[in-house]
Amino acid sequence: MRFTEFNFHPTLLEGIEASNYENATPVQEQVIPPILAGNDIIASAQTGTGKTAAFLLPMMNRLLTDVSDEGMIRAMIIVPTRELAIQIAQHIEGLSYFTNISSIPVYGGSDAQSFVAEKKAFQSGVDIIVCTPGRMIAHLNMGYVNLKGLKFLVLDEADRMLDMGFQDDINKIIQHLPAKRQNLLFSATMPEKIRQLARRILHEPVEVNIAISRPPDKIRQGAYVVYEAQKNPVIAHVLKSIPYKNALIFCSRKHTVKQLTRELKHQRFNVAEIHSDLEQSERENVLSAFAGGRIPLLVATDILSRGIDIDTIDLVINYDVPDDGEDYVHRIGRTARAEATGTAVTLVSEIDQRKFAGIERLIQKEVGKMPIPTELGPGPQYAPMERRPKKPGGGRPGGSGRSGGGGGFRGRR
Secondary structure (H helix, E strand, C coil): CEHHHHCCCHHHHHHHHHCCCCECCHHHHHHHHHHHCCCCEEEECCCCCCHHHHHHHHHHHHHHHCCCCCCCCCEEEECCCHHHHHHHHHHHHHHCCCCCCCEEEECCCCCHHHHHHHHHHHHHCCCEEEECHHHHHHHHHHCCCCCCCCCEEEECCHHHHHHCCCHHHHHHHHHCCCCCCEEEEEECCCCHHHHHHHHHHCCCCEEEECCCCCCCCCEEEEEEECCHHHHHHHHHHHHHHCCCCEEEEECCCHHHHHHHHHHHHHCCCCEEEECCCCCHHHHHHHHHHHHCCCCCEEEECHHHCCCCCCCCEEEEEECCCCCCHHHHHHHHCCCCCCCCCEEEEEEECHHHHHHHHHHHHHHCCCCEECCCCHHHCCCCCCCCCCCCCCCHHHCCCCCCCCCCCCCCCCCCC
């Protein structure tokens, strides 16, 4: 279905065309019509399905066509992280370029000047606010935010917000909103706590379920079964053997991010790092350089597993296995955006084998195990159901175990 078939406002269609959108994704086809009709929505859609445009476009269309009072805040999008707030705000800026719709991202970690700009927007009125819960609460507590004209509330990545402990903040924000509004709830997963939240805030919602806990087929997945001491050499091997335009390496701990980045720089890779220790301005500069191709390789914590949408990421490496299967899907979903294909490589240590086997069950796919380069020595056997003692220090013993069978991808693409 083409976007021209939705009867969007002409100025919005100009922004859609300028953004190179032509055909709607399945989630967009299912979500856009009921939002245009004024229905509440609860939608489950995995990353990379186009869900952001699925709620932005019909909401912006209604803001363009509905008569409203001047100086009012008309829509609020609540997201879990500042990175996602910035990303969505940039998305709005592109789509609204030919319209008179105003918007502002509102998130913590920025300087006093940003807070003043946010306060001014709240006081003078702005069409769309994209905010993190904590920062929104800070402004509400100051007493100058008027939300009586709000028409839309969007909760994006709702499962992530609850996992991060924002339930109380969301409830406080909702208490300040008018009872009559359109609510749009998007979540990658639908656990019971999300259902409970939906029952409290949604009114006779249309339910859309596109999500399955499996990565798109266009992502080629592979894994190396390794000892801890083999991880860095294997990372270097992957980066040298698989061509990439932008590569993203995920680590579960920021200490590991810093350590790996130092090692890669020592090996003369053009690499940067991103984690919670960086100032917000530093994070934004790094992301800008990465998106612009000036830095092709980025090492990051899970702060970027959601909320980064860069079409040129064609290689994702998991330095370690994420704790949650859904996080695995989100991590590798950073590649193969839009119509592109991508490659995802995971390093599976001995202690992570059971965890990775659980992910394979979740995605209903056995990920191909890649042979470790012979010069690095053999890796452990992939036997996730076996109990084995932990090797002290993560060293590589001189045993004869091999790192799994065939399958997956080999060498250069």
